[in-house]
Amino acid sequence: MSDSMEPAEVKRTEALSAEIFTNIANKWALLIINTLGEGTMRFTELCAAVEGVSHKMLAQTLRILERDGVVNRLVHPTVPPRVDYSLTDAGLMLRTTVNAMCVWTRQHVHHIDQARQRFDERQV
Amino acid sequence: MSDSMEPAEVKRTEALSAEIFTNIANKWALLIINTLGEGTMRFTELCAAVEGVSHKMLAQTLRILERDGVVNRLVHPTVPPRVDYSLTDAGLMLRTTVNAMCVWTRQHVHHIDQARQRFDERQV
DNA sequence: TGAGAGAGGAACCTCGAGGTGACCAAGCAG
DNA sequence: CTGCTTGGTCACCTCGAGGTTCCTCTCTCA
Numbered sequence: 001m002s003d004s005m006e007p008a009e010v011k012r013t014e015a016l017s018a019e020i021f022t023n024i025a026n027k028w029a030l031l032i033i034n035t036l037g038e039g040t041m042r043f044t045e046l047c048a049a050v051e052g053v054s055h056k057m058l059a060q061t062l063r064i065l066e067r068d069g070v071v072n073r074l075v076h077p078t079v080p081p082r083v084d085y086s087l088t089d090a091g092l093m094l095r096t097t098v099n100a101m102c103v104w105t106r107q108h109v110h111h112i113d114q115a116r117q118r119f120d121e122r123q124v
Numbered sequence: 125m126s127d128s129m130e131p132a133e134v135k136r137t138e139a140l141s142a143e144i145f146t147n148i149a150n151k152w153a154l155l156i157i158n159t160l161g162e163g164t165m166r167f168t169e170l171c172a173a174v175e176g177v178s179h180k181m182l183a184q185t186l187r188i189l190e191r192d193g194v195v196n197r198l199v200h201p202t203v204p205p206r207v208d209y210s211l212t213d214a215g216l217m218l219r220t221t222v223n224a225m226c227v228w229t230r231q232h233v234h235h236i237d238q239a240r241q242r243f244d245e246r247q248v
Numbered sequence: 249t250g251a252g253a254g255a256g257g258a259a260c261c262t263c264g265a266g267g268t269g270a271c272c273a274a275g276c277a278g
Numbered sequence: 279c280t281g282c283t284t285g286g287t288c289a290c291c292t293c294g295a296g297g298t299t300c301c302t303c304t305c306t307c308a
Contacts, residue, residue, distance in 0.1 A: 016237060017229050017233055020232075021151070021154075021155075022151055027145070027146055027150065030145075043285055044284070044285080054266070054268080055285085055286080056266070056268085057265085057266060057267085059285080059286060059287080060266090066243065067239065067240055067243040068236050068240065069235055069236050069240070069243075070236075075285095078275095078284095079275045079284090080276095080284040081274090082285085083284080093232075094232075097221055100221040100224065101145075101218070101222075102145070105144050108144075108193075108217075109137055109140050109144065112140075112144055112192050114193070115191065116192065119190065119191040120191075166254080166255090167256075179255085180256095180257095181297085183255080183256060184295095184296090202305095203253090203306085204254040204303090205254055205255055205256085205303085205304090206254070207256090
């Protein structure tokens with residue numbers, strides 16, 4: 001971030017950051033980014049690969065991610081249509097941190113399971 | 125993850141992971157974890173520090189995070205009550221990845237802003 | 249006497265996230 | 279001529295996320 005920004009510009013940037021964060025810090029977006037990190041996929045493939053997503057949410061989330069320059073959308077003008085989705089460079093960088101979150105989850109499943117049991121006992 | 129797990133155990137672990145991921149991959153949880161990474165805070169401090177959160181959502185999210193062993197809750201038996209929140213060790217590790225996401229957002233604001241303009245022009 | 253302070257809990261209400269299913273376009277196989 | 283294909287969009291409906299407001303508990307200070 002440049003230090004030579006006007007206050008108005010700074011404010012806009014912050015608002016933008018908050019909005020972007022809201023777009024990304026969301027279950028489906030994160031799962032899609034993580035799945036797409038494994039390579040280019042088509043719509044239907046993605047729909048099957050992302051556990052539990054509906055085609056509506058997938059389409060909706062993909063458009064948001066495409067708009068934010070995280071996902072590339074390549075349409076082949078064939079019939080029936082064929083659309084390839086992949087991560088942009090920015091998306092790939094983001095994917096490494098998302099992946100770290102997934103790794104953290106897997107590493108701490110056991111710890112969390114125990115923490116929950118302790119917590120639930122305390123409540124009765 | 126041990127490789128000597130029974131299928132049922134593996135399945136349970138996966139379900140648990142999905143649940144944990146859903147708990148954490150959520151705007152408020154991530155913002156709280158990130159904010160709390162800067163140090164111990166009290167409820168009201170946190171409520172002010174996390175932009176836009178209501179006290180209900182804060183309380184709700186904090187309980188989930190506490191149950192999952194991500195957040196420590198320390199009650200001082202004084203009057204009026206005083207409660208300190210901080211991250212556990214697991215929470216601190218998670219925080220580094222969450223923080224990476226925030227850094228990514230700030231680094232790519234400009235890029236995303238441009239991507240959006242291009243996208244919006246194309247649609248008309 | 250009564251107001252205020254800190255950390256919530258409970259009740260109530262609204263609005264939008266998200267699921268489901270129908271529909272479409274365009275060409276090819278049968 | 280029909281139906282299947284893929285990648286969506288649209289309309290409809292439901293349910294729960296989340297906001298708002300009021301309550302509480304105990305002590306202190308005015």
